[in-house]
Structures are given as C-alpha cells and as structure tokens.
Amino acid sequence: MDLSPNPDRGKSEAPEVEIPSELRLPDEIRRLKRERGAILLAHYYQDSEIQDLADHLGDSLQLARAAAKAEAPVIVFCGVHFMAEVAKILNPKSIVVLPDLEAGCSLADSCPPDAFRAWRSRHEGAVAVSYINCSAEVKALSDVICTSSNAERIVRSLPADETVLFAPDRHLGAWVARRTGRELVLWPGTCVVHEQFSERELVRLQASHPEAEVIAHPECEAAVLARADFIGSTTALLRRVAESRTREFIVATEAGIFHQMERAAPGKTLLPALGDGGCACNVCPHMKRNTLAKLYLALRDLAPRIELPEATRLGAAAAVERMFELSEPPRA
Ligand code: 13P
Ligand code: SF4
Numbered sequence: 001m002d003l004s005p006n007p008d009r010g011k012s013e014a015p016e017v018e019i020p021s022e023l024r025l026p027d028e029i030r031r032l033k034r035e036r037g038a039i040l041l042a043h044y045y046q047d048s049e050i051q052d053l054a055d056h057l058g059d060s061l062q063l064a065r066a067a068a069k070a071e072a073p074v075i076v077f078c079g080v081h082f083m084a085e086v087a088k089i090l091n092p093k094s095i096v097v098l099p100d101l102e103a104g105c106s107l108a109d110s111c112p113p114d115a116f117r118a119w120r121s122r123h124e125g126a127v128a129v130s131y132i133n134c135s136a137e138v139k140a141l142s143d144v145i146c147t148s149s150n151a152e153r154i155v156r157s158l159p160a161d162e163t164v165l166f167a168p169d170r171h172l173g174a175w176v177a178r179r180t181g182r183e184l185v186l187w188p189g190t191c192v193v194h195e196q197f198s199e200r201e202l203v204r205l206q207a208s209h210p211e212a213e214v215i216a217h218p219e220c221e222a223a224v225l226a227r228a229d230f231i232g233s234t235t236a237l238l239r240r241v242a243e244s245r246t247r248e249f250i251v252a253t254e255a256g257i258f259h260q261m262e263r264a265a266p267g268k269t270l271l272p273a274l275g276d277g278g279c280a281c282n283v284c285p286h287m288k289r290n291t292l293a294k295l296y297l298a299l300r301d302l303a304p305r306i307e308l309p310e311a312t313r314l315g316a317a318a319a320v321e322r323m324f325e326l327s328e329p330p331r332a
Helices: 025-036 060-069 081-090 113-121 136-140 151-156 170-180 199-208 234-243 255-264 292-301 310-326
Strands: 038-043 056-058 074-078 095-097 127-131 144-146 164-167 184-186 213-216 248-252 269-272
Touching: 025 038, 025 292, 038 060, 056 060, 060 074, 060 081, 074 081, 074 292, 081 095, 081 136, 081 310, 113 136, 113 164, 127 151, 136 310, 144 151, 144 310, 151 170, 151 310, 164 170, 170 184, 199 248, 213 234, 234 248, 234 255, 248 255, 255 269
Parallel strands: 038 056, 038 074, 074 095, 127 144, 127 164, 164 184, 213 248, 248 269
Antiparallel strands: none
C-alpha cells in the first residue's frame, strides 16, 4: 500500500476540488478507506453526509480516546484543526489527515502560544488548565487539558489552595467556577458560534414553547446557561434528548448535532436556539470547511497531513494524558 503523500498537495494549501462528476463520493470514500486501511473520526458538528461515513463519531473527549486507541496506519479526522492535532499527539505513528487544514476554531485562535506563555508567567505558581480547544503549543505550555465533559471534574481534582488559570474559553471557565465555587483566572476567549445565542430570543422561544426543555453547551454565555434545564458536552446533550421524557427541546449548540439527535429520538421536536434578531447562526464555519469532496481528496492524496515538532507533541501529550488520569472512565 502506498502511503506517500501527493507532492502536489502543499501543507497549507486548500485542496482544489476537481472531481469527475460521475464519481459517487460516498462509495469512493468507502473504497479508499478500505484501500488505505484508514479510519474516519468525525465530530457531531460535521455535515450529516460525513457523519454517515464515520467509523467513530463523538465529542472531543471520545474522539481523543478513539484516536489514542486506533491502530490504523491512517486517521482521517473530520473536525477542526486542534482535534486532528490531538489525534496526532496521541497517535504519532499514524498518518493524520484533515480534509481542510484551514478548519480552525475561534477559541484556539484567541490564544497564541506567546501570549499564553506571558499570561502564565504573570501568575507564577498557578496551575494552568486548558480547554482542549487550543493549539498543540498551548497544550504543551499547560499542566492539564480538559473538555466540556470533564472540565468540572478536572478543576475539582485540584488542591483547593492552588490558583487555577483557565484558558481559552471564558464562558466554559465561568460555568466551571460557578459549579465548583472556585475562583478561576480566565483567558478572555469565546466561541463565535455559542456566544451568538441570545437570551432575549431564548425567552421568546420559551414563551411560544412552554413545554420545551432548554439544553445548552457550556460555551454559551452565562445569561443563556442560566435559562437552561440541562448543560453538557455534545454527547451529553445528545443523550439528554434520547433519555428525557420531554418531547420538545430548544437546543443551544451547533446545528450538526441535530442529525444524531433526530436519529436517537425520532419524533421529538428540536428547535434551534437563535441569535439576536432571530438569526439562525448556529453553524460553525470552521467545522463546515470539511466537505465530502475534500474528504475524498484527503483519502486519495493522504494530504493535508498534521505534523508536529516532537518536543511540542511530547509536552502536549503529557497534559492530555494528565486529563485522562483525572477524568472518569468512558460511560458504556
Ligand atoms: P464537545 O467536546 O462538547 O463536542 O465540544 C467541542 C466544541 O468545539 C464545541 O464547540
Ligand atoms: Fe470552535 Fe466554536 Fe466551532 Fe466549536 S463551534 S469548533 S468552539 S468555533
């Protein structure tokens, strides 16, 4: 099996999408996956057609665990850049490809490594907990990583007399601070999608759907979270829709997850939370950079690849492994 990259596909270059029209992309992707011995990991915010081809679907923590366990020579990661980096951090022997290298994240972008290093040095002796939505360099400068599903547990595990820095999501950090009663020093980052959800529009929706349960991702701002009946990671929100007796939900997270929610709870009504002026702004532009055509090209060319300096990878791996030690075993 030839696993050499296509030399014509530059590292930072966006793939050119020239695909013969007669190709049935889902069939071609399945065929290439078999030929390459590749596995496809996808986040719930990917387009439904990509989700339907995935070997593992999940939230950030589940995908990190799946990447760590993977024995495939190739991991195709359909998510954003920091998620694919985590796959490479935990599984350096595998080739990790991301269909669009420009698939970033506003949280990771808000936290450049030099600024993070300077921030840490202004809080000597403090422990730095970083949300997984940050670059590998920032991970390597952190003591422990967390995700939305274990942030509270990780912070609770730290000695009460320690000063805790939390980066880069100030809304998640503030939520963890309220939950744990700990004072956290927060980096001022936000998610461009979750910060759009408007409390005013939520109140309006609740008035017209009084039976609906409000479920929200902790990246939403405090005023929205204060109105939520349930707060959790993408996987926790999906489970809630499936397991709750409620038939109607107002969902304050990215639109991609509706695909699995509809599957897990057919017949239940899912209403997207809205932004100011009623805008349907619950789509992550970064996640949506990956398309079926780019996925096909990524498998065909084994590019673009995620590569990391070994020192950065080792530093980041230590902080991610610390997260695994401090977080719950996965729920069956
Ligand atoms: P989850 O880990 O809950 O899937 O969140 C990832 C993310 O990017 C949310 O915006
Ligand atoms: Fe980043 Fe927000 Fe997109 Fe999640 S939804 S990947 S936090 S920009």
